[in-house]
Amino acid sequence: SKARIFDKENDTKVTFKDVAGLGEAKVEVMEVVDFLKNPQKYSELGGKIPKGALLVGPPGTGKTLLAKAVAGEANVPFFSMSGSDFVEMFVGVGASRVRDLFKQAKDKAPCIVFIDEIDAIGRARSKNNGWSSNDERENTLNQLLTEMDGFGTNAGVIILAATNRADILDKALLRAGRFDRQIQVDLPEIKEREAIFGVHLQKLKLDPALDTAFLAKQTPGFSGADIANVCNEAALIAARNNKAQVEKQDFLDAIDRIIGGLERKNKVYK
Numbered sequence: 001s002k003a004r005i006f007d008k009e010n011d012t013k014v015t016f017k018d019v020a021g022l023g024e025a026k027v028e029v030m031e032v033v034d035f036l037k038n039p040q041k042y043s044e045l046g047g048k049i050p051k052g053a054l055l056v057g058p059p060g061t062g063k064t065l066l067a068k069a070v071a072g073e074a075n076v077p078f079f080s081m082s083g084s085d086f087v088e089m090f091v092g093v094g095a096s097r098v099r100d101l102f103k104q105a106k107d108k109a110p111c112i113v114f115i116d117e118i119d120a121i122g123r124a125r126s127k128n129n130g131w132s133s134n135d136e137r138e139n140t141l142n143q144l145l146t147e148m149d150g151f152g153t154n155a156g157v158i159i160l161a162a163t164n165r166a167d168i169l170d171k172a173l174l175r176a177g178r179f180d181r182q183i184q185v186d187l188p189e190i191k192e193r194e195a196i197f198g199v200h201l202q203k204l205k206l207d208p209a210l211d212t213a214f215l216a217k218q219t220p221g222f223s224g225a226d227i228a229n230v231c232n233e234a235a236l237i238a239a240r241n242n243k244a245q246v247e248k249q250d251f252l253d254a255i256d257r258i259i260g261g262l263e264r265k266n267k268v269y270k
């Protein structure tokens, strides 16, 4: 909602143990955690701490979760906004929101600023087509670039941004000193899906005979968000059938339901 464009979220309790799979991405963001916790270690040797990293991957793969976990592990505030919230803003509003965001972040440094769906404001600037909404998007993007250049590398503000389309981003965003690092966040393979089931099954009262390897095998192409959905849906199906625990059949029914939803979605977008 519009009111949530920028706020400090209180769920910095998220840590790496909540993020299953994503082994390489975790190793890369661990460096960011270390920058936040021990900035002097880097600055004393004359190193410049990067200002931002881009998390790139399909929807629902845990980009937001990973960014929150970085803040949680470093025990710093997490500020977030979504690029898509800026799309229909009045002239001047987007840029001033970005300014406010960075002002607050600098006051609360060290901290993480997370920009979800950065492509909504960060698409390559095209030849002007005369649409004022496009001009406004460019104002917002320009303000973001200005802010990123405006604070020193040792200001303690690290910006993580997420996109599923790094290829359409304005090259200015990817230049050295801005989002010059890209971290790939891909759909989970079978072993990773098993680990993601492991995280989300903890909340459920399960049939002890349930086999997570079997569930991972039944869910090729599912994202972490899809798997979280399957687990929740299975619990609802079991409850509807007045069961005392969630069983294999409930998961199979839930998987069918999620696959049905995914197929409908694909049809709409084709």
Ligand code: ATP
Pocket (backbone or CB within 6 Å): 018, 019, 020, 021, 022, 058, 059, 060, 061, 062, 063, 064, 065, 066, 116, 162, 164, 196, 199, 223, 224, 225, 226, 228
């Ligand atoms: P989007 O691009 O749609 O914003 P995203 O990549 O930011 O998606 P998240 O919002 O982080 O994805 O994921 C949604 C939810 O799915 C998470 O809150 C979590 O419950 C679950 N999830 C996704 N990936 C993982 C994972 N790797 N481990 C555990 N849970 C996950």
